[in-house]
Structures are given as C-alpha cells and as structure tokens.
Amino acid sequence: MSDARVSFANGADREAAVAEALAVLRREGVVVLDDLVDPGLIARCKAEIEANHPEYTKVDRARNYGPYPGRHTAPICVEGSLAERDIFLSPVIEAIATAMLGKNFLMDSLGLLVSLPGAADQAGHPDGVLFPEAPIEHMLPAFALAFSMPLVPMDEVSGTTAFWRGSHRAVGGVTGEHDFAPIVRPGSAILWDFRTRHRGLANRGERPRPVIYSVYSRHWWVEIHPPEATRYEKFLLARDVYDDLPPRLQRRASRAKLVDGDSLTPAYEVGIRAGEMAC
Ligand SMILES: O=C(O)CCC(=O)C(=O)O
Numbered sequence: 544m545s546d547a548r549v550s551f552a553n554g555a556d557r558e559a560a561v562a563e564a565l566a567v568l569r570r571e572g573v574v575v576l577d578d579l580v581d582p583g584l585i586a587r588c589k590a591e592i593e594a595n596h597p598e599y600t601k602v603d604r605a606r607n608y609g610p611y612p613g614r615h616t617a618p619i620c621v622e623g624s625l626a627e628r629d630i631f632l633s634p635v636i637e638a639i640a641t642a643m644l645g646k647n648f649l650m651d652s653l654g655l656l657v658s659l660p661g662a663a664d665q666a667g668h669p670d671g672v673l674f675p676e677a678p679i680e681h682m683l684p685a686f687a688l689a690f691s692m693p694l695v696p697m698d699e700v701s702g703t704t705a706f707w708r709g710s711h712r713a714v715g716g717v718t719g720e721h722d723f724a725p726i727v728r729p730g731s732a733i734l735w736d737f738r739t740r741h742r743g744l745a746n747r748g749e750r751p752r753p754v755i756y757s758v759y760s761r762h763w764w765v766e767i768h769p770p771e772a773t774r775y776e777k778f779l780l781a782r783d784v785y786d787d788l789p790p791r792l793q794r795r796a797s798r799a800k801l802v803d804g805d806s807l808t809p810a811y812e813v814g815i816r817a818g819e820m821a822c
Contacts, residue, residue, distance in 0.1 A: 572711035572739030582730035613662025622781035652777035656756035710740040
C-alpha cells in the first residue's frame with residue numbers, strides 16, 4: 544500500500560499538493576497533511592486553550608460529546624489564534640472539502656478531541672455512515688470529513704489514530720488489524736472520510752492528548768449528538784470573529800453559535816437577518 548501522507552512544507556507546490564492529497568483521500572479514505580501549519584501557531588493555540596478552557600480535561604457527559612471511556616470532545620471558542628485562517632479553516636482544507644463535499648459544504652463542528660492518560664485502544668469504527676442497513680455505502684461519494692490537528696505529538700506514547708486504508712470503499716467491510724498508524728507532529732493534520740474505519744490508540748503517557756477536531760459536511764447532513772450531551776456546544780465562534788469573516792466563510796460557519804459575552808446566538812439567525820445565507 545502506498546503511504547497516505549502529503550507534504551505541505553514551505554517550498555511545496557500547494558496546488559500540486561492539494562491535488563495529491565485529494566487523490567490519496569479518495570483512494571485511501573485518509574490522508575496526513577504534513578507541515579500544513581506553522582508549529583508556532585499551534586503552540587499559541589495550545590497556550591490560549593489552556594488559559595481560556597482549563598476545564599477541557601474534565602469529563603462532563605452533559606457538556607462533552609463522547610461516550611468512549613478515556614476520550615471526549617470538549618467545546619472551545621474560536622477566537623484569538625484559533626481564529627487564524629490556517630486553524631479555523633485553512634484554504635487547503637477548504638479546497639479539498641469543496642472537491643469532496645460540494646461547493647456548499649458546511650463546518651459542522653469545531654472543538655477539542657481529548658484522549659486522557661490511561662485511555663485504552665478504541666474498537667475500530669467509522670464515524671458514521673448514511674445507510675447502515677443497505678450495502679451501498681462503498682459506492683457513494685463522501686458525505687462528511689473529519690479533521691484532526693494535534694496540539695501535542697501523536698505517537699507511540701500519547702497514542703495516535705490508526706486506520707484501515709481503503710475501508711470506505713470495501714464491499715462488506717474489512718477484517719484484521721489496522722494498517723496505518725501515522726505519527727503526527729503539531730503543525731501536521733489528519734483528514735479522513737467519515738466512513739473510513741479507524742480507532743484511537745491507547746494514551747500510555749502521563750499527559751492528555753488534545754487535538755483540534757472539526758467535521759465538514761455536505762449542507763444537508765448534520766451529526767447527531769448523544770442524548771446525554773444536553774449542554775454540548777459543537778461549534779462556538781466569537782461574534783467579532785464572525786463579523787469580520789467574508790460572507791462565504793460566514794455561510795460555512797452557519798452552524799456555529801456566536802459568543803458575545805454571556806450570550807449565544809445561532810449564526811444562521813444572524814446570517815438570515817443579514818440576507819447572507821442564500822447559497
Ligand atoms: O483518539 C483518537 O485518536 C480518535 C478517537 C476517535 O476516533 C473517536 O472518538 O471517534
């Protein structure tokens with residue numbers, strides 16, 4: 544099997560790298576985007592998250608999405624360094640998601656996925672399928688993509704996300720062990736088709752392993768929360784950051800809740816008032 548990694552290091556031809564990443568993602572169901580972002584920017588994001596969201600390692604089933612022992616998704620507000628284009632929605636990711644999900648794709652969520660020390664190997668799973676009872680999934684185009692950008696190294700100690708390459712296209716599913724467990728440094732990222740079978744590997748270290756985690760979806764699909772996550776916020780965006788976005792990005796962020804002091808306003812309500820939500 545070919546390696547599922549593409550370099551975006553300084554000096555790489557961006558257009559060629561996007562085309563290659565797209566080909567790998569379509570074929571393997573997963574691609575590692577190496578050196579996508581300045582590691583200094585990731586370090587600033589980590590410091591700001593630790594300052595603004597010190598509770599992110601605390602498990603609270605009402606506020607967190609994630610029924611998996613040792614892992615949860617915690618809300619964070621997109622502001623400061625998190626609002627930098629390379630973090631919020633990099634042009635590379637926007638180009639790939641447009642090709643995979645259509646020009647009207649939306650950001651379904653943006654938060655932190657946290658693997659705590661002691662988290663065990665997960666069972667293999669897809670993040671979702673459209674028609675679980677009909678054996679047609681492998682023939683369909685992608686409906687959603689997951690994006691993971693680690694704030695600490697994902698390696699043999701902290702654990703990484705392991706994949707069954709090509710499983711999104713496998714007729715009748717796949718068996719056996721995963722065949723791709725990439726080591727991913729801060730500044731690099733993983734993008735996968737929601738249907739691709741994967742598993743988080745155990746965190747054998749002493750520190751949490753947080754990744755910035757986003758879901759991009761076709762405009763007609765939305766991820767459903769587990770019922771116990773009654774106070775979970777899947778995408779919080781500072782109101783002043785939203786106001787400064789161009790209309791195209793405001794539309795992509797229309798599922799966010801806008802944070803202004805203590806108030807939370809659905810972005811689509813603001814967009815509808817401004818007449819900007821028309822596709
Ligand atoms: O912990 C990881 O690396 C991946 C977690 C995951 O796949 C999930 O929670 O669905």
